[in-house]
Amino acid sequence: MPIRAAIAVSAAAAAVLLSTPQSQAAAGPERAAQCTERALTIRAKAATGHPTVLRVSVTNRTARACVVDRVPTVTFGDLDGAALPVPEGGTGGYRLAAGGTAYAAVRTIGDPQDPEARRADSVTVAASAAHWGRSFGAGQLGTGRQVLVWEPVTTWWQPTARAADRIIGLG
Numbered sequence: 001m002p003i004r005a006a007i008a009v010s011a012a013a014a015a016v017l018l019s020t021p022q023s024q025a026a027a028g029p030e031r032a033a034q035c036t037e038r039a040l041t042i043r044a045k046a047a048t049g050h051p052t053v054l055r056v057s058v059t060n061r062t063a064r065a066c067v068v069d070r071v072p073t074v075t076f077g078d079l080d081g082a083a084l085p086v087p088e089g090g091t092g093g094y095r096l097a098a099g100g101t102a103y104a105a106v107r108t109i110g111d112p113q114d115p116e117a118r119r120a121d122s123v124t125v126a127a128s129a130a131h132w133g134r135s136f137g138a139g140q141l142g143t144g145r146q147v148l149v150w151e152p153v154t155t156w157w158q159p160t161a162r163a164a165d166r167i168i169g170l171g
Contacts, residue, residue, distance in 0.1 A: 032067045033066055033067065034130075039060060039066065040059065040068070041058070041061055042125050044123060044125050044136045044141060046143045047165075047170060051112075051144060051148075052143075052148060053106065053107050053170060054141060054143075055165075056154075058096065059096075059101040060097065060100050060101075061099070062098060063098050065095055065100075067093040068102070068128050069093065069094065070093060070156050070157065071085040071104070071154060072126065073124075074123060074124070074125050075124045075133075076108070077122050079120055083152035084153050086153045086155055086156075086168070087156075094156070094157040103159070103163070104157050104164050105167065106123075107152060107168050108148060108152045109151070109152065110151065111150075112148050117148045118149045119148060120146060120149050121137065121147075123135070124136075
């Protein structure tokens with residue numbers, strides 16, 4: 001029964017939309033274009049006192065708003081796979097205002113003593129999966145000689161570093 005009700009509601013909504021003249025249709029906000037990689041600055045650094053947590057940011061250096069992926073793409077050296085998003089969620093975009101910055105936090109490993117831990121010499125962060133991203137050596141990040149990795153997770157882009165930290169369990 002619920003399926004039929006949903007179909008009936010969808011059909012009714014479609015009929016209303018199709019019968020509304022275009023001149024009366026609500027105009028949505030202007031959509032921002034995808035950010036080009038050269039318009040962005042990506043930064044990453046280990047959280048002070050937490051070498052298994054990376055703080056990353058993306059800044060739009062242009063005078064126009066643009067859109068990046070909802071979740072940064074974070075990969076580890078020559079290891080397969082990328083950090084998984086927390087919370088889980090579908091694809092989508094994150095709007096960066098002109099000159100705006102968004103923040104994410106990455107937990108590279110839950111337990112540094114885990115015998116399954118892998119080691120990477122670098123981490124690459126991209127604001128969109130279609131971008132090459134920027135690579136950071138373990139020394140640049142402040143994680144020591146290598147980055148410990150096992151079941152890494154990343155937050156969605158957030159408006160503040162504090163918001164990203166809370167999602168990952170810091171602060």
